[in-house]
Amino acid sequence: MGRGNQRLQALLAAITALxxxxxxxxxxxxxxxxxxxxxxxxGTRGPVSGIGIEANDIVGMTDRMMRDxxxxxxxxxxxxxxxxxxxxxxxxxxxSSRLNKNSITDRLRVALNRSSQGRxxxxxxxxxxxxxxxxxxxxxxxxxxxxxxxxxxxxxxxYRLGGRLTSLDARSPATGQMSRYNQIxxxxxxxxxxxxxxxxxxxxxxxxxxxxxxx
Amino acid sequence: xxxxxxxxCPIPVSVxxxxxxxxxxxGLSVRESEVTVRPESRATYLxxxxxxLHPHYxxxxxxxxxxxxxxxxxxxxxxxELEALPVATSSLDEALKGIEAIYAGTEEAAxxxxxxxxxxxxxxxxxxxxxxxxxxYRGLLYMREGDYENARASFKGGILQDAFAEEEQNxxxxxxxxxxxxxxxxxxxxxxxxxxSFSEVTKLKxxxxxxxxxxxxxLLAELGTAPVKYxxxxxxxQLHYRRGDGFNEARAQFVVGDxxxxxxxxxxxxWQASTRGGRPVDYIMAGKAHFKETAGTIGNVATVAGLAILxxxxxxxxxxxxxxxxVITLVGLIAKGVEAASRTEAxxxxxxxxxxxxxxxTAALPDSEQPVNAxxxxxxxxxxxxxxxxxxxxxxxxxxxxxARSRTAVPADPRAPNSVAKQ
Numbered sequence: 001m002g003r004g005n006q007r008l009q010a011l012l013a014a015i016t017a018l019x020x021x022x023x024x025x026x027x028x029x030x031x032x033x034x035x036x037x038x039x040x041x042x043g044t045r046g047p048v049s050g051i052g053i054e055a056n057d058i059v060g061m062t063d064r065m066m067r068d069x070x071x072x073x074x075x076x077x078x079x080x081x082x083x084x085x086x087x088x089x090x091x092x093x094x095x096s097s098r099l100n101k102n103s104i105t106d107r108l109r110v111a112l113n114r115s116s117q118g119r120x121x122x123x124x125x126x127x128x129x130x131x132x133x134x135x136x137x138x139x140x141x142x143x144x145x146x147x148x149x150x151x152x153x154x155x156x157x158x159y160r161l162g163g164r165l166t167s168l169d170a171r172s173p174a175t176g177q178m179s180r181y182n183q184i185x186x187x188x189x190x191x192x193x194x195x196x197x198x199x200x201x202x203x204x205x206x207x208x209x210x211x212x213x214x215x
Numbered sequence: 216x217x218x219x220x221x222x223x224c225p226i227p228v229s230v231x232x233x234x235x236x237x238x239x240x241x242g243l244s245v246r247e248s249e250v251t252v253r254p255e256s257r258a259t260y261l262x263x264x265x266x267x268l269h270p271h272y273x274x275x276x277x278x279x280x281x282x283x284x285x286x287x288x289x290x291x292x293x294x295x296e297l298e299a300l301p302v303a304t305s306s307l308d309e310a311l312k313g314i315e316a317i318y319a320g321t322e323e324a325a326x327x328x329x330x331x332x333x334x335x336x337x338x339x340x341x342x343x344x345x346x347x348x349x350x351x352y353r354g355l356l357y358m359r360e361g362d363y364e365n366a367r368a369s370f371k372g373g374i375l376q377d378a379f380a381e382e383e384q385n386x387x388x389x390x391x392x393x394x395x396x397x398x399x400x401x402x403x404x405x406x407x408x409x410x411x412s413f414s415e416v417t418k419l420k421x422x423x424x425x426x427x428x429x430x431x432x433x434l435l436a437e438l439g440t441a442p443v444k445y446x447x448x449x450x451x452x453q454l455h456y457r458r459g460d461g462f463n464e465a466r467a468q469f470v471v472g473d474x475x476x477x478x479x480x481x482x483x484x485x486w487q488a489s490t491r492g493g494r495p496v497d498y499i500m501a502g503k504a505h506f507k508e509t510a511g512t513i514g515n516v517a518t519v520a521g522l523a524i525l526x527x528x529x530x531x532x533x534x535x536x537x538x539x540x541x542v543i544t545l546v547g548l549i550a551k552g553v554e555a556a557s558r559t560e561a562x563x564x565x566x567x568x569x570x571x572x573x574x575x576x577t578a579a580l581p582d583s584e585q586p587v588n589a590x591x592x593x594x595x596x597x598x599x600x601x602x603x604x605x606x607x608x609x610x611x612x613x614x615x616x617x618x619a620r621s622r623t624a625v626p627a628d629p630r631a632p633n634s635v636a637k638q
Binding site for chain 1: 311315316317318319320321325327334340353357365368369371372374375378405408494496499
């Protein structure tokens with residue numbers, strides 16, 4: 001029994017060690033100390049992404065639209081720089097992505113304003129109320145006239161941005177794969193005639209598939 | 216341990232130890248356990264939350280990311296009822312963030328597929344009907360802000376979640392969300408898009424009357440209690456549903472001035488939950504159940520055989536037979552331990568403050584404060600005393616919204632059903 005007992009003890013010890021090892025490695029804590037704040041390039045895909053419109057899409061589309069608009073002779077090649085209004089007022093979201101449209105139009109306006117170097121004049125229609133109040137108190141004598149000359153009126157716009165976001169969703173029940181085709185159109189409209197003087201289109205298709213336990 | 220192994224009969228003690236170790240693997244992981252929250256962190260987090268929801272939001276902190284989406288869903292909905300709209304908005308945004316995140320190649324998801332791990336180890340994202348309802352409530356909040364574009368995007372997002380049904384006729388049949396997509400398009404003045412959506416609704420619900428063009432107010436009534444998920448079948452590996460109980464309201468009416476509008480039962484949440492059919496993960500769960508069953512069978516056979524050999528060895532005073540019997544018994548007990556450690560239970564956590572059905576009416580109201588009463592009726596058409604509500608009518612842009620529930624949205628238990636992992 002002695003040698004047999006030793007073998008049995010060794011076997012049990014091995015099983016016990018395996019069991020203990022298994023138990024200690026079954027549930028690791030993922031990244032227990034956490035991740036300190038890091039800055040990421042918004043033009044690249046972030047660590048968390050889905051099939052909706054994300055930061056890198058906004059950066060990509062506004063950069064491309066900006067370059068395209070600066071190449072337009074009507075918008076950026078006139079002897080007299082045209083006055084343009086770029087805001088989200090006439091930019092419709094008909095897609096299935098929830099988003100703040102201002103994040104697109106604001107970036108486009110700022111990037112254009114910085115890059116056009118006087119080839120376009122930007123009218124801040126969203127600030128019209130603010131400007132109007134200041135004009136009133138200047139003219140009422142509540143304040144002085146400031147250092148720039150008084151204007152007869154606020155600037156009227158020559159062109160204004162319009163556009164639309166649309167999407168087409170698809171999902172495969174067999175594979176759990178889902179995709180979203182996003183189409184974003186940008187158009188500059190002549191505010192006297194309604195003529196569309198410039199158009200730009202940005203489109204992309206995103207596809208993703210969740211782990212099977214979520215399908 | 217050495218003393219036990221040197222005893223005249225070493226097997227039982229050692230075997231028990233080995234089996235305990237194997238079954239011990241079925242213990243709770245850190246992410247399945249509730250953590251203690253430091254009082255100062257709790258106080259800071261709860262500072263802007265309605266007092267009635269402090270226990271619920273504390274549970275959210277304690278249960279961590281595994282149940283975060285679920286806890287945000289139920290607390291966000293309760294916050295809507297309590298008119299704590301910024302809190303509700305924040306919670307539902309968090310829930311949608313979790314729903315929209317793609318879990319591909321994540322360690323937690325992979326672990327949840329393993330045989331020794333419960334399905335509920337995974338982060339909760341909800342079944343399609345729960346995800347769709349999260350989009351529904353977020354859409355209602357956008358409507359109250361007058362942001363009809365994002366409201367419509369939300370409802371569309373919910374419709375996409377409903378595209379998973381196994382049977383084709385049950386895919387994308389969430390009439391409520393289609394109607395709301397149409398309603399928000401109308402609020403935006405996009406009548407063409409609105410008509411497209413309404414025509415989808417009438418295909419699904421031919422008896423539904425499209426709201427007249429002059430109607431500007433949407434009246435929503437939510438009746439009853441949430442569908443109940445439960446695990447059943449071999450090893451409780453199958454996910455089943457039953458209709459919520461404890462209510463007898465079947466219809467809703469809205470009283471505006473001297474006008475009474477019958478609300479149309481546009482969505483049956485239990486039906487949405489229960490008609491999805493099989494989930495792809497069901498195959499994995501069935502495999503786990505089969506593994507557990509096989510391990511149990513091996514365990515039973517080996518244990519009985521091993522003990523019989525041990526008995527015979529004792530009679531014959533044969534040490535070789537005793538060792539053989541002991542090893543076979545050990546194998547049997549380990550197999551039983553493996554059976555016990557196999558986690559085959561389907562994930563039955565669920566959003567328990569959802570309604571059973573959603574009923575819809577519309578009205579033409581002037582852009583001013585207008586008292587609206589919501590009445591709830593039983594199946595025979597008798598008004599149920601004590602359930603009537605006076606919902607707030609919120610005007611925003613071209614449209615207004617009133618929302619009433621027959622049952623409170625504030626869950627009595629701060630923990631969602633089956634959200635606490637058990638050993």
